[in-house]
Amino acid sequence: MRRHRAMVVFALLAASAQGLPASAGAAEEIAAPASARQRELFKLLKHDCGSCHGMRLTGGLGPALTPDALKDKVEANLTATILSGRPNTAMPPWQAFISEPEAAWLVSRMRKGVADAR
Numbered sequence: 057m058r059r060h061r062a063m064v065v066f067a068l069l070a071a072s073a074q075g076l077p078a079s080a081g082a083a084e085e086i087a088a089p090a091s092a093r094q095r096e097l098f099k100l101l102k103h104d105c106g107s108c109h110g111m112r113l114t115g116g117l118g119p120a121l122t123p124d125a126l127k128d129k130v131e132a133n134l135t136a137t138i139l140s141g142r143p144n145t146a147m148p149p150w151q152a153f154i155s156e157p158e159a160a161w162l163v164s165r166m167r168k169g170v171a172d173a174r
């Protein structure tokens with residue numbers, strides 16, 4: 057199953073994230089993860105999120121996550137969708153693998169456009 061494979065990949069990423077310092081409390085600004093973790097998150101966005109949302113996030117089984125598609129959406133809702141998934145849809149919850157600040161950071165990056173991020 058595609059989802060199962062994604063989960064295995066995420067389990068590995070989650071394990072590698074455990075060495076990072078805990079993120080400081082609720083910051084007004086979105087704190088960027090450490091650069092090594094940023095690279096992991098981009099890789100994950102491309103390969104795992106991309107398996108449903110398209111390699112360039114232009115849509116597939118899941119909707120497009122491009123700056124244009126996201127411009128009128130509330131960031132907090134998008135962050136909550138990443139963390140909790142959407143019940144009764146193919147969108148799975150990622151909170152076991154992505155922290156809340158990381159999800160918020162991903163949303164802010166997707167709103168700027170990350171299709172070419174490496």
Ligand code: HEC
Pocket residue numbers: 059062100101104105106107108109117118119121129134135137138142145146147148150162
């Ligand atoms: C197994 C397929 C699948 C995977 C993998 C997946 N998504 Fe989704 N995602 C969906 C579907 C389907 C929806 C639309 C749900 C709905 O109908 O409301 C969605 C919705 C979303 C939304 C809300 C978009 C909107 O316009 O409201 C965001 C944000 C999102 N996904 C981000 C991600 C991120 C980030 C990842 C990787 C960490 C990811 N998704 C992985 C299938 C997937």
